[in-house]
Amino acid sequence: MTWAAACESIRQTIALYCQLLDDQRFDEVARLFTDDAVLPWEGRTLRGRTEIARELPTTQLPRGRTKHLAFGPVIDVHGTRATSWTDVVVTVNEPNGSAAIAWIGRYYDTLELVDGSWQMREHVAVAVGEPLPDGVRPVSVQVLGGHGAQ
Helix, strand or coil, rough: HHHHHHHHHHHHHHHHHHHHHHCCCCCCCCCEEEEEEEECCCCEEEEEHHHHHHHHHHHCCCCCEEEEEEEEEEEECCCCCEEEEEEEEEEEEEECCCEEEEEEEEEEEEEEECCCEEEEEEEEECCCCCCCCCCCCCCCCCHCCCCHHH
């Protein structure tokens, strides 16, 4: 897989995560993660697909009330491993189509290529102004490593 193809596939994984979460298709959301995935979520840490699928529904507003808008990912690919930093805005929506911003932050994802698809090994959401958790590194210009020219 070329670097560009890997980046596009990772962008698709992140976009699909947002759409499936909004649509409350939790079993499908869980399949975007590796078997041993780690998902820090609302003060807890969910581990593995089964726990992710079971626990995510307990944290969500009714279907149609949220919209996760992901944009501007910066992706670093090294063979079958990758990291991605993606800005995100989450809205809470009203039946009349109006919306209010509920959350602004960034996703820090670690991904792995498994059977031809990029899956999240760790997905960390950090609100604007909050410190990065231990082990999460911010993006830097060195991340591109010359890939942008390919």
